[in-house]
Amino acid sequence: MNSIQNALLNKNIGYAKKGVIIGAIAGMLWGLGGIIISVAFSKDPFLSFSNLSLYIVPLVGACLTDSISGISTLIMNIVGGKAKEYTRVVKTKPGKFIIIASIFGGPMAMSGYYIGLYLAGPFYTMAITALYPAVGAILSRIFLKEKISRNAWLGIFLCIIGAIIVSYVVPTGTYPHFYLGITACFLATIGWGLEGVICAYGMDLVDPNIAIGIRWFTSFIVYFIAVLPFVAGIGLSGYALFFTAFSSSTILILIAAAVVNAVSYFWYYKSINMSGVSRALALMITYALWGIIFGWIITGSANITFNIVIGAIIIVAGALLVAGKPSDLIKIRDN
Amino acid sequence: MKTKLPLRFSILQLLIKESEGLTPEQLFHKLKDSYPNEKQCQPNTIDEHLMSMKGVGLIDVKSAIFDGNNQLISTYIITDYGIARLTKYVKLATINMPQNQKF
Numbered sequence: 001m002n003s004i005q006n007a008l009l010n011k012n013i014g015y016a017k018k019g020v021i022i023g024a025i026a027g028m029l030w031g032l033g034g035i036i037i038s039v040a041f042s043k044d045p046f047l048s049f050s051n052l053s054l055y056i057v058p059l060v061g062a063c064l065t066d067s068i069s070g071i072s073t074l075i076m077n078i079v080g081g082k083a084k085e086y087t088r089v090v091k092t093k094p095g096k097f098i099i100i101a102s103i104f105g106g107p108m109a110m111s112g113y114y115i116g117l118y119l120a121g122p123f124y125t126m127a128i129t130a131l132y133p134a135v136g137a138i139l140s141r142i143f144l145k146e147k148i149s150r151n152a153w154l155g156i157f158l159c160i161i162g163a164i165i166v167s168y169v170v171p172t173g174t175y176p177h178f179y180l181g182i183t184a185c186f187l188a189t190i191g192w193g194l195e196g197v198i199c200a201y202g203m204d205l206v207d208p209n210i211a212i213g214i215r216w217f218t219s220f221i222v223y224f225i226a227v228l229p230f231v232a233g234i235g236l237s238g239y240a241l242f243f244t245a246f247s248s249s250t251i252l253i254l255i256a257a258a259v260v261n262a263v264s265y266f267w268y269y270k271s272i273n274m275s276g277v278s279r280a281l282a283l284m285i286t287y288a289l290w291g292i293i294f295g296w297i298i299t300g301s302a303n304i305t306f307n308i309v310i311g312a313i314i315i316v317a318g319a320l321l322v323a324g325k326p327s328d329l330i331k332i333r334d335n
Numbered sequence: 336m337k338t339k340l341p342l343r344f345s346i347l348q349l350l351i352k353e354s355e356g357l358t359p360e361q362l363f364h365k366l367k368d369s370y371p372n373e374k375q376c377q378p379n380t381i382d383e384h385l386m387s388m389k390g391v392g393l394i395d396v397k398s399a400i401f402d403g404n405n406q407l408i409s410t411y412i413i414t415d416y417g418i419a420r421l422t423k424y425v426k427l428a429t430i431n432m433p434q435n436q437k438f
Binding site: 004012015016081082084085088091204206210274329331 | 338339340341342343344347373374375376384386387388389390391392393396399400401407409420421423424
């Protein structure tokens, strides 16, 4: 191999490695963001509104953080000289794919997840929704012809098993609408899987930095218009919490969480674009482990139990297999 | 008022027109007047877009050389898949008229 070919190969490998590394950092930051959000949810006004329904707090919280993440991303894009791309992109078909992906991965998946928690309990919800990297990988293989080696499949499988083990909770309680809850869990799983694949298809022609900006604003608008009226029966409680939270001091904690989430998803979308959907999704799910680590550091809320240690080892092994050989990532599809 | 295309669309448009391929620097010189005062339109940002589009098979590296500063300069060409994807969203007739785009 001559020096030019060598330099070209090194450049390509460096780019592929970067995609994997930022995907891993995105997973870590998503875990951190989740812990900061949980701190905000333990304070007023969220605490006092939590009696109204089980999902008013997380869904209004998601609406609030998505709006703040949207603004944070817009600021990043203004600094990067990309602000004008927003309107150009939403007028194109790939831009519309991003909007559809945002609805699947934002309000649809998140609502499904919290309804699942409410109707089917945390054990089944965690176990089913942890399957989303597999859904994304299968769909990306079928629709995007993404290259996924045997080791990468094994890595995806290990990341899922590890995430289930670290999040394991003993199934308790009775759930009269159990099967409806399970359906909602599958809706969430498919929503997150579809988000990755549809946005990857759109991002072939759209800058990932703009795609994620559109994602936040779309998600916020759909939450605000279509989800908030139903978070505690039909009514205005969702809006009451939204505006009360905005004018409370707790908003500062939510801003911190939303900025962390914004950076996380910024890199998650970039990683999807650089290293493929299957790898980015598997690296993202490592947040389950990071959430426990940050929970332990920040709030002291998690005990490092035997199943967490075993789950952590499995996740790390899975993530290493997913990362694989960077030279395999130079061309991520078979087209 | 005519709407400008997103930067990646314009890069692919230019690569369809220039069958011999273009380097990031050449693309920058051809695009800078269409995206005036936009910090995103820089050779290094364009190179990042090109690397990303190469990864998904829309474009490919035709050739590469070292310049006087020992920097690797790649010339990119659009693939058949890239042409097929772009022409799904941008009419072929408009591709030769960058200031009059429809999509």
